[in-house]
Amino acid sequence: xxxxxxxxxxxxxxxxxxxxxxxxxxxxxxxxxxxxxxxxxxxxxxxxxxxxxxxxxxxxxxxxxxxxxxxxxxxxxxxxxxxxxxxxxxxxxxxxxxxxxxxxxxxxxxxxxxxxxxxxxxxxxxxxxxxxxxxxxxx
Numbered sequence: 001x002x003x004x005x006x007x008x009x010x011x012x013x014x015x016x017x018x019x020x021x022x023x024x025x026x027x028x029x030x031x032x033x034x035x036x037x038x039x040x041x042x043x044x045x046x047x048x049x050x051x052x053x054x055x056x057x058x059x060x061x062x063x064x065x066x067x068x069x070x071x072x073x074x075x076x077x078x079x080x081x082x083x084x085x086x087x088x089x090x091x092x093x094x095x096x097x098x099x100x101x102x103x104x105x106x107x108x109x110x111x112x113x114x115x116x117x118x119x120x121x122x123x124x125x126x127x128x129x130x131x132x133x134x135x136x137x138x139x
Contacts, residue, residue, distance in 0.1 A: 014120070017068070027132060061122050
C-alpha cells in the first residue's frame with residue numbers, strides 16, 4: 001500500500017504542490033495539506049472547525065484545481081487556515097471537508113498569500129498503486 005504524503009516542487013515564479021496516496025481522494029487531501037504548508041506550518045494549525053466544500057468538474061485534473069481554489073477561497077473569506085482534509089469523489093462531484101481555525105498571525109506566522117491554483121504542471125494520475133495529484137499555485 002502506498003504511503004500518503006505531500007511535498008512542494010520548484011517552479012520559477014510560483015510554488016508547486018503535490019500530494020500522493022493510496023486513493024485519488026487521499027492524494028487530493030494531501031495536496032490540500034501541501035497548499036496549507038505554502039502559507040504556514042500545518043503542525044501548528046488546530047483542526048477545530050469544519051468547513052464543507054463541494055465542487056464539480058468534468059475530469060479529475062480540473063476537479064483538483066477547483067478543490068484547491070475552493071480551499072483558497074474559504075481561507076480568504078473566513079480568515080482561516082486548515083490542517084486536516086477529507087475528500088470523497090463520485091464521478092464529477094467532490095465532497096470534502098477542511099478542518100482548521102482562524103488565523104492567529106503571531107502563532108501561525110503566515111509566509112505568503114496564495115492567490116490561486118493554476119493549470120501549470122497539472123496532473124492527476126495513478127502509477128504503480130499510488131495516486132499523484134499536483135499543480136502550481138500562484139503566490
